[in-house]
Amino acid sequence: KHSLKEIPLDVPSQVCITRDNTQLQVDGVLYFQVTDPMRASYGSSNYISAITQLSQTTLRSVIGKMELDRTFEERDIINSTIVASLDEAALNWGVKVLRYEIKDLTPPTEILRAMQAQITAEREKRALIAASEGRRQEQINIATGEREAFIARSEGEKQAQINKAQGEATALITVAEATANAITQVADAVRHPGGMEAVNLKVAERYIEAFGNVAKTGNTLILPANLADMGGLIATAMAVVKNTGKVL
Structure with missing residues (x-):
């Protein structure tokens, strides 16, 4: 009497050489x-023993063709x-082999x-490489x-230098524009009646003021190099004052 169900069969442990x-x-x-x-009844006297022994010899043959590392990596194969x-x-014994699974694969202790x-x-x-x-x-x-x-x-x-340069340039432009405007205004004033006389008067005042300041700085008496020019400036200034008074 035979069972037609799937049957598990433990294959005894054995030594295999890689x-x-x-x-x-x-x-x-x-399985x-x-x-x-x-x-199953007449093809073999004991099909279970036949399957067991054949599985062991086949396992030794397969392991013998592999190196140790591959036996751990290729269990499915x-x-x-x-x-x-x-x-x-097993066909001759009326048996269908369904699958085989390695349970333990143990190398020597060393x-x-x-x-x-x-x-x-x-x-x-890996730890050293990671570190x-x-x-x-x-x-x-x-x-x-x-x-x-x-x-x-x-x-x-760089931006600070650019800003500084731009500020200095703007200041120079502003000064230049102010100077140009002042010169323009002076030129316009000179072109008007009495403008030149006013300029001469201003120059004479500055001339006299400058000599006065120099004379105050020490005990030394300083005289102009050309007294005639000095007198001419004073005369011009007086004439301008008189003319200005007449105009007023």
Whole structure:
């Protein structure tokens, strides 16, 4: 009597040797289903034992073609390869192999320690790289900030110089315009009747005032180099005053 339901079958643990001569302790579980009770009864004296032994030999063969690292990375490939090999042979026993799963894959203790040391070294390496990248990024940020601050200061100084130059230029223009206006007004005044006489009077006053100021600064008596010119200026000033009085 055979059950047609899916049946799980524990495959005993066994030692497998990898391509790089590392021993692994491997066990698994096999799922199968009886599809032909007649073949299951007469195709093999014990189809369960036959499936178990075939799965073990197939597992050793597949592991033997792989290096240690690949056995951990390619469990799905190992499982599917075993199922494909078993299913073809199990047809004669009236059995359909559904799937195979590795439960435990254990290397020797010294290999485990070496793997753990490698993992620790990789983690430390990544931590050092992360710390180095952090310091590098920090230096980049500091340099970028200093560069931007320098640019901002330079722009500020540049703008201050521009503003100062513009202010000085504006002041010069204002002074020049005021001077030009004053000259224009003086010229207009000179062109009017009595304008020239007023100018001569002003010059004579300044001349006399200047000599008076110089004479006050010390005990030395200072006389003009040409007294005739001095007298002429005074005479001109008096004439202007008289004429001005007549006009008034």
